[in-house]
Amino acid sequence: MILVTGGAGYIGSHTCVELLQAGQAVTVVDNFCNSQAESLLRVERITGKTLTVIRADIRDRAAMEQALRSSGAQAVIHFAGLKAVGESVENPLAYYDNNVGGTVSLLQAMQACGVKTLVFSSSATVYGDPQRLPLQEDHPLSATNPYGTSKLVIENMLRDLHRSDADWRISILRYFNPVGAHASGLIGEDPQGTPNNLLPYVAQVAVGARTHVNVWGNDYATPDGTGVRDYIHVVDLALGHLKALERLRQHAECRAINLGTGTGYSVLDMLRAFEQASGRPVPYQIAGRRAGDIAACYADPAQAAQLLGWRAERDLQAMCQDAWRWQSGNPQGYRSDTSNA
Numbered sequence: 371m372i373l374v375t376g377g378a379g380y381i382g383s384h385t386c387v388e389l390l391q392a393g394q395a396v397t398v399v400d401n402f403c404n405s406q407a408e409s410l411l412r413v414e415r416i417t418g419k420t421l422t423v424i425r426a427d428i429r430d431r432a433a434m435e436q437a438l439r440s441s442g443a444q445a446v447i448h449f450a451g452l453k454a455v456g457e458s459v460e461n462p463l464a465y466y467d468n469n470v471g472g473t474v475s476l477l478q479a480m481q482a483c484g485v486k487t488l489v490f491s492s493s494a495t496v497y498g499d500p501q502r503l504p505l506q507e508d509h510p511l512s513a514t515n516p517y518g519t520s521k522l523v524i525e526n527m528l529r530d531l532h533r534s535d536a537d538w539r540i541s542i543l544r545y546f547n548p549v550g551a552h553a554s555g556l557i558g559e560d561p562q563g564t565p566n567n568l569l570p571y572v573a574q575v576a577v578g579a580r581t582h583v584n585v586w587g588n589d590y591a592t593p594d595g596t597g598v599r600d601y602i603h604v605v606d607l608a609l610g611h612l613k614a615l616e617r618l619r620q621h622a623e624c625r626a627i628n629l630g631t632g633t634g635y636s637v638l639d640m641l642r643a644f645e646q647a648s649g650r651p652v653p654y655q656i657a658g659r660r661a662g663d664i665a666a667c668y669a670d671p672a673q674a675a676q677l678l679g680w681r682a683e684r685d686l687q688a689m690c691q692d693a694w695r696w697q698s699g700n701p702q703g704y705r706s707d708t709s710n711a
């Protein structure tokens with residue numbers, strides 16, 4: 371049994387699909403602050419299997435202990451957290467409380483229940499402004515906003531925890547830029563309000579909900595001047611979690627591993643690929659740089675290949691096609707009329 375915190379969210383729901391399809395029993399804990407219960411109904415529809423859902427906040431330690439005991443979980447995949455960089459600058463305490471405080475509470479509950487296997491969602495944001503590319507796991511760590519700091523604090527906490535008690539088995543997965551959706555078109559990314567991230571914004575332009583994409587800067591030191599990122603299909607990312615769990619069965623370690631493709635694409639590359647996948651125009655305007663953005667960021671995925679036997683298999687076309695299938699079938703996300711979905 372695997373306990374998945376934040377399992378109703380974007381990456382969590384895709385990981386639940388892969389866990390269930392691999393024959394794992396799954397219990398989700400989510401407070402639905404950034405997701406809809408509908409996503410989990412669709413996970414069940416895709417897989418033809420059921421999972422247990424507990425509506426609880428990870429900051430509620432007693433509820434977490436109860437969830438661990440009642441589920442009989444042997445391991446936890448911990449997605450629950452807040453993730454909007456701009457919001458974290460506006461309201462840092464909410465990020466420290468939810469992300470750091472929530473993780474402390476979860477770890478205390480796990481310790482009390484003797485569950486010491488954890489896969490944690492970290493981010494390439496912990497590398498700060500890259501000093502060299504591609505990013506290897508031993509690149510110096512830094513943070514430029516409270517969201518990033520919260521990930522860095524949690525990473526350090528996990529390393530300290532493992533140093534204090536070598537029975538802990540911890541995989542820190544540093545995601546690059548997750549995009550795309552399940553190939554069924556039934557689950558995908560469902561941002562509330564105006565999307566911050568590029569691909570959901572582009573998808574809303576293609577579907578006609580927004581007029582154009584603002585390209586945040588074309589004067590970076592990149593091939594076409596626009597920002598370069600390592601976009602990774604969310605299903606590949608989900609599969610990386612299963613590989614991480616497999617490795618932890620054999621290794622009592624605390625290790626950070628990049629989950630990326632190793633290839634960087636620019637904003638303009640992404641717009642063109644999306645136009646091709648959707649058959650719709652994606653108008654854009656060049657705007658000024660977004661505060662805090664970096665020029666380029668992509669992974670060295672060698673460690674994941676070597677230690678997990680994992681590599682990303684879905685290409686840019688699949689990322690855009692799957693994102694488009696989700697967006698066009700569910701123009702209002704999970705709030706769309708689903709009667710014919």
Ligand code: NAD
Binds near residue numbers: 403451468
């Ligand atoms: P998401 O917002 O879609 O999912 C997070 C889920 O956690 C949501 O269902 C939300 O309701 C739940 N949640 C939040 N706080 C909670 C709490 N206190 N108690 C219980 N549930 C809570 O986000 P996502 O894109 O699926 O991201 C999952 C994880 O991966 C996050 O930790 C995020 O920081 C990390 N990450 C995401 C990205 C990305 O670009 N999506 C990149 C790097 C890392």
Ligand code: UFG
Binds near residue numbers: 493494568569584598
């Ligand atoms: N961009 C635009 N217009 C938009 C949105 C984005 O031009 O409307 C550009 C950005 O300037 C950047 C690229 O598209 O060059 C990607 O931007 P995203 O916001 O999609 O992703 P980021 O790389 O900025 O940030 C993401 C997550 C962060 C995480 C970081 C590193 O949103 O939470 O990856 O993992 F910290």
